[in-house]
Amino acid sequence: MDIHKLEIFIDLSETLNYTETAEHQFTTQGNISKKIKALEKDLAVQLFRRSHRKITLTEAGILALPYAKEIVISYHTLKDNLNSYQTAKNLSLTIYTHPTMSNYQGFSSIMNFLKLHPEITVHLQEFESNELVSYLIEEKSDLIFTRIFDTLEKNLEQIVTENDQLVAILPSNHPLAAKKEIYLAELQLDHFLLLGKDTNLLHPVINLCHEAGFEPDITHEGTRVDLIMNMVSSDLGISILMKKAVQHHLNSKTVAIPIKPNLLSQLSFIRKKGANSKASNIFWHYLQNMYYH
Structure with missing residues (x-):
């Protein structure tokens, strides 16, 4: 169902005036009329009684109104929560590392980065080295910090810290x-x-x-x-x-x-090539400036 139809229905139930509702919705009276008729077709009921250029809610319309309001409120709450989740996700960074990371410059790099970017949350977890690359490929982490002896797979990129x-x-x-x-x-x-x-x-x-x-x-x-x-x-x-x-x-x-x-x-931060989160790109740019400039 088109949520906008419900929003128009709620607006029209308050104004009982097509012209006023059209102004609220930044559209024409004709479009408002089409949306209401389409919603009535969807619900298989008549929502408004039209007579002598006046409209009133039908009994079905009165019954439907509180449900329409609840649906619209729930929809916008859902969108807000999903937007908040996505924003938090874009500003959250998961880094998997081998257990001795604190002995290396990579650990200091993360600590300094957090001071520069307090808006970004970093989740740091330790795993044995043989698991790290597979976890990255499976997208369980945004980046890994590990020791590399050989060349990387082509779909990965790295920044060597030391x-x-x-x-x-x-x-x-x-x-x-x-x-x-x-x-x-x-x-x-x-x-x-x-x-x-x-x-x-x-x-x-x-x-x-x-x-x-x-x-x-x-x-x-x-x-x-x-x-x-x-x-x-x-x-x-x-x-x-x-x-x-x-x-x-x-x-x-x-x-x-x-x-x-x-x-x-080579002690390196590694991530997958291609699309990465906002937080990952900010951190990657920070590492490039630190180690390659």
Whole structure:
């Protein structure tokens, strides 16, 4: 049903004058008459009695009037609520990130952005790295912040905030702890305490070990950097982790030493190409100005 017909019906029931209602609706008397006749056809009743250039509501019209008012009020309430929802959605940003984001510049970028744009709400949620790209493609988030080793899919775009590289995490009493750089092959007899496959770091480390000519003896696969660091400090083995992810976890019982061969990763904000929300575009423009100018 055309809501405008009901609005004209309500207006005419108050004015009982086609000319006055036409002025209210910014149209002609003829159009008002057509709309009322169309509504009467829709409802299969006569709403107005017309006689001697005067009109009055019929009994059916009197019965229909409060329902028409309720429908029109509900319709406009619905539109207002949907507009408010859409406005809030356009000014809301969901970012999924890997658990160690606070160690990187990307976290500071978000905090600074919120200071500049208090009108935008950011929902930040942590997930394991291997899930992030699929969540973005499934449109569960507007953007993701994650570590990238390979090239992106063609339908994605990224802004790189910084690079990171791998380091060997050794107990401070390890024979190699005083070295400035370690060849990975020198660690082939050690027990490896590694982040598991859910973090997207397991296979790159294993591949580096293969490149160095050995199969690592992996005695632990986990998801928590702090736990692995504690295990290393307890002399349970060594680890290969990203340098910036461990910088706040080092203590007197552990050291971080660059390794060869190494693997460079890009810490990046990533989103889908194409249509994005207003909030996403504002944030993306902010990132471009911050990192590419």
